[in-house]
Amino acid sequence: MLDNILMGFATAATLTNLSYCFAGVFLGTLIGVLPGLGSLAAISLLLPVTFYLEPTTALITLGGIYYGAEYGGSIASILLNLPGTPSAAVTCLDGNPMAKQGRAGVALFITAIASFVGGSLGIVALMAFGPAIAKIGLGFGPEDYFALMLLGLVAAVTVGTGSVIRSLIMVVLGLLLGTVGTDVTSGDFRYTFGFLELRDGVSLVGLAMGLFGIAEVASSITGSNARSVKHKVDMRSMLPTRKDMRATGGPILRGSSIGGFLGALPGAGTVIAAFLSYAVELRVARDRSIFGKGAIQGIAGPESANNAAAQTAFIPTLTIGIPGSATMSIMLGALMIHGISPGPLLMTDHPEVFWGLIASFWIGNLFLLVLNIPLIGIWVRVLQFPYKFIYPVVIALICIGVFSMRTSVFDVGIVVIFGALGYLMQRVGYSPATLILGFVLGPMLEENLRRAMLLARGDAIRILTDPLAGSVLALSALLLIWAMIGGVRNIIRKQRNTSDVVGEA
């Protein structure tokens, strides 16, 4: 164990890896600060660049981008009340009131500290439980994998915000898009419509860039006119008072535990962790009236929860190869592009990747802390930069990034199609993140189902009565039914409310 950790640090601490980790954190924060672009967009935007790197270096860079973007999102929420990512929306609740009271610096400092502690505790959990879970994963058969992946998808649908039907549509569409290309088992070309380029499937980066990059930029242009940072932030204003420090210890520890636990579950992810931590802080607080008016506990808890969850989300992704969120599925896609198949064997076959990545998480978190406190002035200036000078560059980078991956004009066309579709879907409240999750899991889900049916000699009852697979499938079914009932109830309630309004008018 200790040997492994040391080896990890030796891998991560080479000059190349350190500088790429630093570059990743820096670029990630830069993109995360920009309104409308979250960690998903940041990762997919920079994914093509990492193709030219060694697998380990590429993953370390992507990991750095991920944290950087998450933190950048918090900067935008605190200073502008514009959450770049859904999980940063919680930070807005108390972060922005603090900024209005002239305590933006303190809020940013506490965010950095809470993120660091939450992230570090999440990494400890990853190191402690990762190997054990991988060992359990070795005993899984195809039917267990099928059931677990299905549970992950169902969980992403049911715990996500918004309509259950629309989330289900996104998952199924994602799964269907995942079937495009050469079928592994039979060698048939499916849904290629005669295009050679589609034989390898729809390009993940093209899909993600269309759905997130293009759609997000197109819809944030309209809201880009009135934006200004009125709060002055420098290093001195960041120092918290002793009272602030005392008030944040408990929330950070509670937040980290909540986040660490939830992050490892499929589908739950950072958003739920942040919201739950806020709710817990609200409950344990002696004086509830300060929340929403700049309570420092309201930032410290959710921020640590969010970052702890971001770390433990790597547990299922790396150890059993089942990503819990869209961001993780892009990381998984990156691994597979580099020829590494994540799963229980990752730790034994590529220990340097696994442990190097974990060590670099820690280094990345440290960089984040070191980078953000002195550089806060730069981030504030980026926020003040007129958006009209930013988005043309983002669009151009999306184009060249996607094109450069396979020097393929076709892939840029994919971006156009999914950009248009993504924009329309976003307007009416679909969440494309679940689509990406379905897209990446789709081929694995199908493959495992086919293998499981073959092993069960075509008898589905045998899969359903298998102790592990059966109970996981039952759990998924229950979750789905529960969400459906909730959804129907919601519609009925809304219907009643609107008819009341009409009746009064």
Next chain:
Amino acid sequence: MSKHLSLRLVVALIMVGIGLVGIVGATVYEFGSARRLGPGYFPMVLSVILVGLGLAEAITAVVSRFEDLSSRIEWRPMLAILAAVAGFALTIHFFGLIPAFFVCVGFTSLAEPDFGILPAAIIAAATSLLAWGLFSLLLGMTLPLIRFGF
């Protein structure tokens, strides 16, 4: 009002349409048996589910009339940006990287009515330089900067 309502319906019907294409496409592939699921099984099941869900969403969109009042298409930025990406794809194919950047930024600048030609030109030049530095110098890719190949 009725326009917002129809957008939700339109997207739901697009999903139904994709599902129908999926069903038609999947009939070509072998469905297989329970023991050996064929390449057509998974796509067929998914397409049928997608059609069903799309119809359910379409019905909900018609029934719940007061939802999603904010959903509106801003045609100008959307079309400008899609044109920018499409323009990039065509230009890089025929004329190389640098003209493609100028076409891309040019179309993007149409997203807002008063963007101005000079800022657009400066951004295009800066982006070309940045991309050249990143992809050609740093990562050692060979992308044709300018060419006239048809």
